[in-house]
Structure formats: structure tokens, C-alpha cells
Amino acid sequence: MSNAIVEMPANLREKTGKSAAKQARRQGLIPGVFYQGNDEPVHLSFKLKDVQNLIVKHPPTLTLVWSENEDGKHECIIREVQYHPVTQLPVHLDFMGITSGVKIEATVRIRLVGTPEGVRTSGGILQQLMNEVDIWCLPKDIPDVLKIDVSPLKVGESIHLSAIQMEGIEWITPGDRTVANVVAPTIVRAAAKAAEEAEEEGEKTVEETKEGGEE
Numbered sequence: 001m002s003n004a005i006v007e008m009p010a011n012l013r014e015k016t017g018k019s020a021a022k023q024a025r026r027q028g029l030i031p032g033v034f035y036q037g038n039d040e041p042v043h044l045s046f047k048l049k050d051v052q053n054l055i056v057k058h059p060p061t062l063t064l065v066w067s068e069n070e071d072g073k074h075e076c077i078i079r080e081v082q083y084h085p086v087t088q089l090p091v092h093l094d095f096m097g098i099t100s101g102v103k104i105e106a107t108v109r110i111r112l113v114g115t116p117e118g119v120r121t122s123g124g125i126l127q128q129l130m131n132e133v134d135i136w137c138l139p140k141d142i143p144d145v146l147k148i149d150v151s152p153l154k155v156g157e158s159i160h161l162s163a164i165q166m167e168g169i170e171w172i173t174p175g176d177r178t179v180a181n182v183v184a185p186t187i188v189r190a191a192a193k194a195a196e197e198a199e200e201e202g203e204k205t206v207e208e209t210k211e212g213g214e215e
Contacts, residue, residue: 006059007073009050010034010066013043021092030090034064034074036097042066051090055081060106060142064095075139077106098139105172106142107132110179114151118182124155130179133161134172141168153182 013020013031021031029045044066054062058078066072079094098104109132118124133146148164162175 006054006057006062008046008054008062008064010044010046010064012066013045016043025091030093032093032095034076034095034097035079036074036076037099039097046093048089051093054078055090058109058144060108060144061098061139075100077104077139077142100139103136103138105134105136107134108143108146111145111147112150112180113147114149116150116153116182118153118155118157122155123185124182125185126150126153126180126182128180130161130173130177136170136172137168143169148179150180150182153180155182155184157182 010032011029013024015023024031024045028048030048030051032044032046034042034044044064061075061077064074064076074097076095076097079096081090081094082092083089084091096104110128110130112126112128116124116126119126135142143166146164146166148159150159153159158178158181160175161171161173161177161179164179
């Protein structure tokens with residue numbers, strides 16, 4: 001877990017709505033909203049470069065700063081980042097304020113650690129089936145990333161979320177979810193071949209439909 005405090009500069013937005021958001025983006029600013037409890041949402045804007053840096057760091061918690069006094073500093077988590085479907089640039093952010101000592105829901109990325117035994121000794125292939133997990137804990141206990149050791153896994157074995165224990169953290173994601181497994185190369189090749197054949201069949205169907213429609 002990281003104790004570093006990430007501060008994110010922000011500006012208050014006077015105008016809201018779709019047209020105001022589009023105007024902000026044309027000016028190189030990304031609109032966002034800060035929520036805390038039942039308080040009125042605070043509409044903010046951020047510099048694109050600051051947003052991109054924040055996404056790369058992806059801190060478990062951060063402090064939004066939108067004034068020069070302490071009242072303008074608010075500890076929060078990133079609740080959602082929306083992206084443009086074509087450019088994949090961020091277009092909107094949601095932040096949720098947190099209170100010390102009060103548990104919150106958070107989403108944490110998963111990182112597999114180690115080389116499975118089945119990969120080292122039997123030529124197996126490691127498959128990561130989950131990339132993130134939803135947790136319930138105190139803000140101070142939110143990890144930067146959830147590291148899971150997969151080195152003991154043999155071919156045919158898997159690790160489920162329920163087998164992972166972390167002090168102070170409860171899983172919101174169902175515990176029976178498979179995080180990762182090690183499969184024999186023949187299984188992966190068979191799946192790839194089936195996918196390739198399905199794709200070829202789909203292309204063939206499209207061509208036949210085109211030919212049938214020609215006069």
C-alpha cells in the first residue's frame with residue numbers, strides 16, 4: 001500500500017450540462033463531478049494532462065484541490081472515468097469523497113506475481129481471468145494493486161478469490177470467481193482453432209449473402 005498523497009488540481013465549473021461540457025473539452029479541459037454523502041455535487045474541470053497522469057498513477061485515494069484554503073481540499077477515490085469511444089481520451093470523471101474511519105467500496109486492479117509451477121515444469125499456459133476486484137474496507141486499507149502469487153499453480157489448477165485473504169478487506173466480488181488458472185497448451189490451441197474456424201465460417205456466410213444479393 002502507498003502512503004503517498006496525490007493532489008489533483010481542479011477548477012470549479014459555473015456552467016453545467018452537455019453544451020458546457022463540450023465547450024470545456026474544446027478548451028482542453030475535462031469535466032468532472034465530486035460527490036460526498038448527501039451533499040450537493042460539486043462540478044469541476046481538470047487539465048487533460050493532469051487527468052492522463054492521474055489515470056497512469058491510479059492512486060487508491062487522492063486529494064482534490066480546488067481552492068487555496070483547506071476547505072477546498074477533499075480526500076476521495078476515482079469512481080468512474082468515461083472515455084471517448086474513438087479517441088479513447090478521457091471525457092468525464094466522477095470522484096467520491098471519503099471520510100476517515102468509514103468503510104467504502106473500491107475497485108482495485110489485480111496483478112499476478114510469480115511463474116506458476118505448471119508453466120515452469122510442464123509447459124502450461126497461465127490465464128488471468130480477472131483484472132480487477134471490488135472490495136469493502138477503510139480508505140487507509142485500499143491497496144494500490146492486489147498482488148496474487150500464482151507460483152504454486154500446476155497444470156489444471158486455478159485460484160479463486162475466496163482463497164485470498166487480506167487483513168481489513170472484504171470482497172464484494174463473489175468469492176467463487178476464478179482469478180487465474182494454468183491450462184495445458186493443447187487446450188489453448190484447441191480454443192484458438194475453434195475461434196479461427198468460427199471466424200472463417202462467419203466470413204464465408206457474409207460472402208455467400210453478398211453473392212446471393214447480386215443481380
